[in-house]
Amino acid sequence: MKNEAKIFAKAFVAALAGKNENGQKKIAKNFLEVVARKKKTYFLPKILKELELIEKENEAVLVLARNLDQRAVEEIKENLRIKLGKDKKFKVEIDQSIIGGFKAKTNNFLIDSSIKTIIENIRKKLV
Amino acid sequence: MEILDYLKKEIEDLDFNSQKEEIGQVIEVKDGTAKISGLLNVSSMEIIKFEGKEEEILGIALNLEETEVGAIILGEDSKVRQGDVVKRTGKVVSVPVGEGMIGRVIDPLGRPLDGKGKIESKDFGLIEKIGPSVIEREGVDYPLHTGIKIIDSLIPIGRGQRELLLGDRISTKSSLAIDVIINQKTEAKRPICIYVAIGQKRAKLARTIEILEKSGAMEYTIVVAATSSDPASFLYLAPYCGAAQGEYFMNAGKDALVIYDDLTKHAWAWREIALILRRPPGREAYPGDVFYLHSRLLERAAKLSKEKGGGSLTALPIIETQAGDITAYVPTNVISITDGQIFFDAGLYLKGQRPEVNIGLSVSRVGSAAQTKAMKKIASTLKLELAQFKELEGFLEFAEEVDQETREKIERGKRMMMLLKQEERNPLAFEKEVLIIFAAVKGWLDKVKLPDIKQAEKDIFEYFESIKPEVLENIKKTRDISPELRLEMEKGLREALQKYEV
Numbered sequence: 001m002k003n004e005a006k007i008f009a010k011a012f013v014a015a016l017a018g019k020n021e022n023g024q025k026k027i028a029k030n031f032l033e034v035v036a037r038k039k040k041t042y043f044l045p046k047i048l049k050e051l052e053l054i055e056k057e058n059e060a061v062l063v064l065a066r067n068l069d070q071r072a073v074e075e076i077k078e079n080l081r082i083k084l085g086k087d088k089k090f091k092v093e094i095d096q097s098i099i100g101g102f103k104a105k106t107n108n109f110l111i112d113s114s115i116k117t118i119i120e121n122i123r124k125k126l127v
Numbered sequence: 128m129e130i131l132d133y134l135k136k137e138i139e140d141l142d143f144n145s146q147k148e149e150i151g152q153v154i155e156v157k158d159g160t161a162k163i164s165g166l167l168n169v170s171s172m173e174i175i176k177f178e179g180k181e182e183e184i185l186g187i188a189l190n191l192e193e194t195e196v197g198a199i200i201l202g203e204d205s206k207v208r209q210g211d212v213v214k215r216t217g218k219v220v221s222v223p224v225g226e227g228m229i230g231r232v233i234d235p236l237g238r239p240l241d242g243k244g245k246i247e248s249k250d251f252g253l254i255e256k257i258g259p260s261v262i263e264r265e266g267v268d269y270p271l272h273t274g275i276k277i278i279d280s281l282i283p284i285g286r287g288q289r290e291l292l293l294g295d296r297i298s299t300k301s302s303l304a305i306d307v308i309i310n311q312k313t314e315a316k317r318p319i320c321i322y323v324a325i326g327q328k329r330a331k332l333a334r335t336i337e338i339l340e341k342s343g344a345m346e347y348t349i350v351v352a353a354t355s356s357d358p359a360s361f362l363y364l365a366p367y368c369g370a371a372q373g374e375y376f377m378n379a380g381k382d383a384l385v386i387y388d389d390l391t392k393h394a395w396a397w398r399e400i401a402l403i404l405r406r407p408p409g410r411e412a413y414p415g416d417v418f419y420l421h422s423r424l425l426e427r428a429a430k431l432s433k434e435k436g437g438g439s440l441t442a443l444p445i446i447e448t449q450a451g452d453i454t455a456y457v458p459t460n461v462i463s464i465t466d467g468q469i470f471f472d473a474g475l476y477l478k479g480q481r482p483e484v485n486i487g488l489s490v491s492r493v494g495s496a497a498q499t500k501a502m503k504k505i506a507s508t509l510k511l512e513l514a515q516f517k518e519l520e521g522f523l524e525f526a527e528e529v530d531q532e533t534r535e536k537i538e539r540g541k542r543m544m545m546l547l548k549q550e551e552r553n554p555l556a557f558e559k560e561v562l563i564i565f566a567a568v569k570g571w572l573d574k575v576k577l578p579d580i581k582q583a584e585k586d587i588f589e590y591f592e593s594i595k596p597e598v599l600e601n602i603k604k605t606r607d608i609s610p611e612l613r614l615e616m617e618k619g620l621r622e623a624l625q626k627y628e629v
Contacts, residue, residue, distance in 0.1 A: 053194070083147055105150070108167045110212065113145040125137055 005043050008035065009050035056107060060088040063095050063103040063114070080104050083111065151196060151213040153177065159204050159358045160403045161186065163196045163213050172255055176214045177207045185236070186213070187220055187360070190404050197404045199360040201236065222368050224252040224375040229319060232336060232350040235364035240352060241336075252371030254364060258426035265432040267466075270497045271318065271384060271441050274310030274554025275303060275482060277547045280506040280564055281513075282469055282489050285497025286318065286382050287430025287439035291461050293446040293453060294471025294483070300445050302551050303471075303482050304386045305335060307443065309342045310554035311384065315603075318382035318441070320348040323369035326362050326392030329354045338552070355392075362396035370427045373440045377429070380436030385428070389445035390421060394457050411456050421457075422464045453488070467491035481548055486513065499606035501561045508568040509543065516540025535573070542572050545580045558602040559588055562616065565608070571620045575627045583627060590623035 015027050035041055062077065077090050084106055095103075098114035105111075151165030161177070169175065169188045175198060177184040184206055190197030200207055222237035225248040232241040239246050267285035284290045292300045308320045322339070324332050332352055339345045349372050353365035366387045373383035387393070394417055401414035409415050421444075428442035444465065446458050451473055453462065462468050467490045475483035495503050519537055523529065529537070546567050549555070555563075563584055566572055575583045591599055598615050602608070608616070 105212075108149060108151070108165045110148045110150040110214075111145055112148065117145075122138065126134065 003050075004040070005046035006050045008040070008043065008047045009054060012047070012051065013054055058085075058087045058089055060084065060090045060104060060106040061093055062090045063093045063098060063105070065096055065098050065100050065102075065114075066094060076102060080111065084109055149215045151175075153207060153209055153211045153213060154195070156200070156204055156207050156209065158399075158403050159200050159360055160400065161198050161200055161204070161207055161213075163188075163198060164194060166196045166213060166215060169196055169215055170219070172219050174216045174218050174220055176216060178212045178214060179206050179208065181206060189400075190406070199363070199400055199404075200358070201360050201364075202358070204358070220254040220364070221251040222254060222371055223248040223250070224372050225250045228349045228372055229347060230345050230349075232352055233368075234357075235351060235353050235361050235368040237368065250375060252375055254367045254371055255423075256371070256374070256427065257423070259429045259431060259435070263429070263432055263435050265430050265437070267430050267439075267493045267497050269316075269382075269430075269439070270499055270502070271307075271382075272310060272314060272557045272560075273303075273307045274556070274560075275306065276549055276555060276560050276564065277482065277484050277486070278469065279498075279557070279560055280502060280509055280547075281486055282467065282484070282491045283493070283495065283498045283502070283506075284441065284443075284467075284491060285430075285493045286384075286441050287428065288467070288491070288493050288497065289425045289428045289442040289444065289465040290491060291444050291446060291465040291468040292471070293448055293458055293462075293468055295448055295451055295473040297473055298471035298476055299482055299551065300447075300471055301335075301388050304388060304443055304445060305338060306552060306554045308339065308348055308384070308386070309344045309552070310556075311347065312342070312344055313556050316382060317347055318384045318439075319373070319376045320344070321351065321369045321372050321383065321385040322348060323351045323366050323385065323387045325353055325365050325387065325389060326355050326396065327352075327388070329356065342552075359396040359399045362393060363400055366390070366393055366424050370424060370440070370442075374427060377431060377438035377440040378436065380431075380438045382439045382441070384441045384443070387424075387442065387444040389447055390461060391447045391457055394420065413456065417457070418460050418464075421461055425461075425464050466493055480544075481550060487517075499557070499561075501602055501606055501608045502557075502564075504608055505561065505564050505568050509564055512536070512540060512568060513543060516543070539567075539570065539573055541577060542575070542580055543567050545577060546572070546584065548581075556599075556603075558599045561602050561608070562591060562599065563587060565616060566620050569617075571617075571624060575624065579627065583624060586626075587620065587623045591619055594622075595619045 012031050016024055019027060035044065073092060081088055084104065088106060098116045100115035101113040103112050103114050149166065149168060151163040153161050154164050155162035171188060171191055173188050175186045175188055177186055184200060184202040186198040186200045188196050188198045223246065227246050227248045231239055231243065231246060234240050267287045269286045271284045271286045272279055273284060292304060294300050308322060311317050311320055332354055336350060339348055351365050351369045353361040369385050369387065373385040376383040394413060397417065397420055398413050402408060402412065406414045425442055425444060428440045430439040431437055444461060446461050448458055449455060453470065470485045470488040472483050472485035475485060498506065515536055519533060523537065546563065566587060572580060572583060598619060601612055
C-alpha cells in the first residue's frame with residue numbers, strides 16, 4: 001500500500017520550493033483546494049505529520065567550539081551540504097567541550113571532526 | 128625507548144579524516160529496550176553502540192520499522208538517556224570462542240565473570256547461525272555416556288543428539304545434567320562441556336561451579352551465565368552464545384556437549400522482550416516465533432559427516448514443567464524439536480526413586496544406534512524384563528497366590544528397580560554399568576535380599592576393581608562382551624557374591 005499522505009506532502013514541498021512569500025501562500029491555498037477536490041481532507045492530519053517529518057529530515061546541527069566569522073561558517077555549511085544533502089538547514093550551536101573543529105549532525109548522519117573525538121580516539125588506541 | 132617508538136608509530140598511523148557516520152537518536156528507553164529514530168540502513172540483529180555520557184553501551188537492533196528502530200540494550204538501561212547518539216557498527220552479534228574459553232565462566236557476550244583475567248581468543252562465533260545442512264550431517268552412532276544407569280541402558284543418548292530433560296521444580300534435572308558433565312572426565316573421547324545457566328540464582332550458580340571445580344570437571348567445561356539479576360537481553364542471548372562455543376569445537380572435529388539450563392526461563396525472557404517491543408502476543412502471551420526461537424537453537428546440534436571433520440554437538444535442553452504437565456505450550460514445542468525426552472516424575476521423586484525418571488514417558492528417538500555392543504546386548508533383556516515386571520506389578524495387587532515363575536519375575540524386577548536407583552554426584556563409568564546390569568539381567572542378584580542390593584553392588588565393584596581389573600579394562604577397550612569375557616565376568620560374580628549365598 002502506498003503512503004498517500006507522504007506523496008501529498010512531497011508534492012506540496014516540491015511546489016513550494018523557490019517561491020517567494022506571496023507565491024507560497026498561493027501554493028498553500030491551491031494545495032488545500034486540490035486536497036478538498038480529491039476528497040482527501042481526512043488525510044490532512046497525516047499530511048501535516050509527514051510535512052513535519054520532512055522538515056525534521058532537513059534539520060541539521062553544526063556544533064562549533066567558539067564563534068567563527070560568518071564567512072568561515074558559511075563555507076563549512078556549503079561543504080557539508082555537498083556531503084549531507086543540499087536541503088539541509090543548519091542550526092549553529094556553541095559547545096566549548098569539543099575543544100576545536102566541528103561536529104555536524106543530522107537525523108541519520110554524523111560527521112565528527114572535533115578535537116575532542118580525535119583525542120578520545122588516541123586514548124582508545126593507546127589504552 | 129621501544130615504547131616511545133611504538134607510541135610514535137601508533138600516533139602517526141591514526142586516521143584523523145572524519146567519516147560520515149550513520150547515527151540515530153534515542154527517543155525512548157523502557158525496561159531494557161530502546162526506541163531509536165534514524166539509523167537508516169541498520170540491519171536486523173546488528174550491534175549498535177549507545178554513546179552515553181559515561182560509557183559506551185552495546186545494543187542489538189531487533190525491530191526495524193519505517194522511521195524507528197527497536198533495540199535491546201546489553202547492559203544497564205539506566206545509563207542510556209533520551210537523545211543519546213546511537214551508532215551503527217556494521218557487525219552482527221558475535222562472541223569470542225576457542226580453547227581459551229575452557230575452564231572459564233563467561234557472560235553471553237564472552238566477557239569473563241570469574242575474575243581470572245582477560246580471555247585470549249582469535250576466533251569469533253556468530254550468535255545467530257543456521258545449523259549444518261542435511262548433507263553436512265551424519266547419523267548419530269557414538270554414545271554419550273551419562274554415567275546414569277537408567278539412562279545409558281534404557282534411554283541412550285548419542286553424540287550429536289538433542290535430548291530434552293523435563294520435569295517439575297523439585298526434580299533433579301539440573302543435578303543430573305551436572306552429573307553428566309562430571310562423568311565425561313573418564314570418557315575415552317572426552318567432549319568439551321558447556322553449561323549454560325539461564326535465569327538461575329547467583330548462589331545456585333556459584334554452588335554449581337564449586338561442584339564442577341571440586342570434581343575436576345572445570346578442566347573441560349565452559350560456563351555461560353546469565354543470572355536472574357541480568358537484563359532479559361542477556362538471558363535471551365545466553366543459549367545462542369553456548370551454541371556458538373560448542374560449534375567451534377564441533378567444526379574443529381571434536382565433540383562438544385551443551386546443556387541449556389533452562390529453556391523455560393529463556394522463553395520467558397524472550398516473551399518479556401517481545402512484549403516490551405510491542406510484538407503481537409500469541410498463546411500464553413508468547414510471541415509468534417517462540418517455536419522458531421528454540422528450533423533454530425537446537426538445530427545447531429549435529430553430528431557432522433566425515434568430510435566435515437566428524438565433530439559433534441550434543442544438546443541437553445532442560446524445561447521446567449508445571450505440576451507435571453508436559454502438554455503445556457513450551458514443553459510440547461521442545462519435545463517436538465528434540466530427538467527424545469527424559470521425563471522426571473515428581474511422584475517417583477516423592478517415592479524415593481532417584482533419578483526419578485519415568486521410563487514409560489521417556490524415549491530416545493536415536494535408540495540403540497547410540498549404544499555400544501556391550502550395552503546393547505544386556506539392555507534389550509533389561510527393557511523386556513522391566514516391562515513385564517511393571518505389568519505384573521499392577522496385576523499382583525489383585526492376586527493373592529502366584530505361581531513360581533511369576534514370583535521370580537517380580538522378585539527380579541524389584542531388584543532391577545532397586546539397582547537402577549542412583550544417588551546424586553555418583554555417575555558410574557561405562558564398564559561398571561555394563562557389569563552391574565549384566566549381573567542383574569542374568570539373575571546373579573536373585574539370591575541377594577532386597578535391602579542388601581546396594582551393598583552387593585558395592586561388593587561387586589570392589590571385587591572386580593581389586594582382583595579382576597582386567598575384566599573392566601577389557602569392557603572399556605572392546606566395548607563388547609565376548610564369550611570369553613562373559614565367562615570371566617560370571618566367574619568373578621560368583622566369587623564376589625559368595626557371602627550372600629544362603
